[in-house]
Amino acid sequence: QEQLVESGGGLVQAGGSLRLSCTASRRLFRISTMSWYRQAPGKQRELVATITTDRITTYADSVKGRFTISRDNADNTMYLQMNSLKPEDTAVYYCYALRPPVNIEGAYSESWGQGTQVTVSS
Numbered sequence: 378q379e380q381l382v383e384s385g386g387g388l389v390q391a392g393g394s395l396r397l398s399c400t401a402s403r404r405l406f407r408i409s410t411m412s413w414y415r416q417a418p419g420k421q422r423e424l425v426a427t428i429t430t431d432r433i434t435t436y437a438d439s440v441k442g443r444f445t446i447s448r449d450n451a452d453n454t455m456y457l458q459m460n461s462l463k464p465e466d467t468a469v470y471y472c473y474a475l476r477p478p479v480n481i482e483g484a485y486s487e488s489w490g491q492g493t494q495v496t497v498s499s
Contacts, residue, residue, distance in 0.1 A: 386493030399472030415468035
């Protein structure tokens with residue numbers, strides 16, 4: 378019963394900020410690498426940022442210096458703080474979890490949230 382739930386999307390003016398949240402079960406969250414993806418109309422879904430269980434982070438070039446990914450293990454929640462938003466950031470943002478195998482014969486598994494809309498006006 379692994380489930381991811383996003384929240385925090387909305388409509389903001391260019392230059393504004395939003396903070397997205399993604400909650401997960403404790404079992405899934407503590408062992409998974411977590412990511413934010415986004416998909417704009419007419420475009421392929423793209424990776425925005427990733428954070429490992431050791432809190433190592435990576436970012437797409439388009440958001441470096443503006444977005445910050447973090448995780449709170451006590452609350453089983455991942456965040457994406459988005460500052461200096463641009464109209465090109467407009468997209469549906471998705472939470473993603475990559476769970477490692479539970480044994481050497483197992484396989485990685487993926488979980489996706491339902492998405493939250495972010496709209497940035499000029």
